[in-house]
Amino acid sequence: MKLKKTLFAGIAAVVSASTLLGSNVASAQKDWPTKSVQLVVPFAAGGPTDTIARLIAVPMGQSLGQTVVVENVPGAGGTIASTKVARAAPDGYTIYIHHMGMATAQALYDKLPYDPMTSFEYIGQVADVPMVLLGKKDLPANNFKELEAYIKANGSKVTMANAGPGAVSQLCGLLFQSRMGVRLTNIPYKGTGPALTDLLGGQVDLLCDQTTQTIPYIKDGRVKAFGTTTMKRLPAIPNVPTLNEQGLKGFEVKVWHGVYAPKGTPQPILDKINAALKKALNNPDVKKRLEDANIDIVPAEKISAKGLKDHLDREINVWGPVIRKANIPD
Incomplete structure (x- = not known):
């Protein structure tokens, strides 16, 4: 009887500890963020990706209640930054913006230390250049x-x-x-x-x-x-036809951008980041400044995990054969 009571007491303690741990985790996710968030950019300051990152960082920070700090980690065509983010703690305090290089990396580089399709959580597409x-x-x-x-x-x-x-x-x-x-x-x-x-x-x-x-x-x-290289003519240069309408059917190249987080980042946190991203892209000042730079915000349905994942998968299938056939670098 004494052994049984001791066993039950032990089980009760484990259950209580698990419940408390689960409660603490849930509370931490609910209270997130409690400090600044790093938005990693895989290129030096001043380029198109950095420009977009800095435009969305401020309004995203306002939505989240904490500063979103842009961190430039250039080198190796984005490989250094991608690896850094893939290995970061999945707590939401490190997020990542990268352009179409995420889709070309596997064909360009041997033995990547990360996998574009499995090493990240997808938050949403941002904009096309x-x-x-x-x-x-x-x-x-x-x-x-x-x-x-x-x-x-x-x-x-x-x-x-x-x-x-x-x-x-x-x-x-x-x-x-x-x-x-x-x-x-x-x-x-x-x-x-x-x-x-x-x-x-x-x-x-x-x-x-x-x-x-x-x-x-x-x-x-x-x-x-x-x-x-678009399907429709650009408002800034309406007299310039698309390559598609001139015979290269389906020819489309846009420097698209997406936001990611390390694999395993809790869904409630991803949802908060996605909501902040959507709000930032709807900010009138952000919209005007992107428009002035001839950068197109993607449709609302693409500012989602599914929208980004599906687009990345399609782009990998487009660029892989082109890169392998060309034997880059040449």
């Missing part, structure tokens, strides 16, 4: 049909700049060449800045670049715009 296929001012072609003929006639004599191995500008250029059935001479630079400078100076023929820095040059006539 469209791209434009540009040509130097004195290129003989004046429209896409003439560009097609020029490329077919000159082949590898045509030069195409990019921002380096794995950069979005390189991927866009390789997809363009794949769809055109040609191989141009690809010239890598250390960033889109110097690549665009040489395009403006006439040292290279073509460049696929983001609208955030190219629209002024298009409007000033300093470069030729042969087509946007």
Whole structure:
């Protein structure tokens, strides 16, 4: 009898401790956040991803009641930052914003220390940055049909700049060449800045670049715009047709961005982060500043875990074959 009482007492103590632990965990999730949240950016300050991160950080912090601090962790095409976040404590105090590089990493790098599809919790897509296929001012072609003929006639004599191995500008250029059935001479630079400078100076023929820095040059006539990489024409340059409507059916490249958290982050916390993200993207000031930078906020249904996960899966299937076929880096 004494043994039975002792056993029951032990069980009761374990149940009580478990209940208390569960209560503490639930309370911690309910009270979250109680300190600042780190929003990790995988690139240096000043780029499009960093710009978006800083625009949403302040209103997200206001919604959460704690400061959201942007932390730049550049290097290795986002691998360093992605690994840092994947290994961070799943407590909601470390979140991550990354662009389409999350979808290209597996094809670009051997033996990644994380898995884009399994190492993170998905919070939602954020915004898309469209791209434009540009040509130097004195290129003989004046429209896409003439560009097609020029490329077919000159082949590898045509030069195409990019921002380096794995950069979005390189991927866009390789997809363009794949769809055109040609191989141009690809010239890598250390960033889109110097690549665009040489395009403006006439040292290279073509460049696929983001609208955030190219629209002024298009409007000033300093470069030729042969087509946007979107399904619909862009309001900022309505006279520039899409590549899709000019024969490259389904050609779409956007520098999309998503927000993630370490795998295992509790759902109640993920829900709070998602709500703060949605509120930030509905902030009138944020919307105007993104619009002024030619950055498109994604539709509401994409600002969700499912929206981001489904999009990432599709993008991996799009870019994997392109990267492997091109044998990047080249």
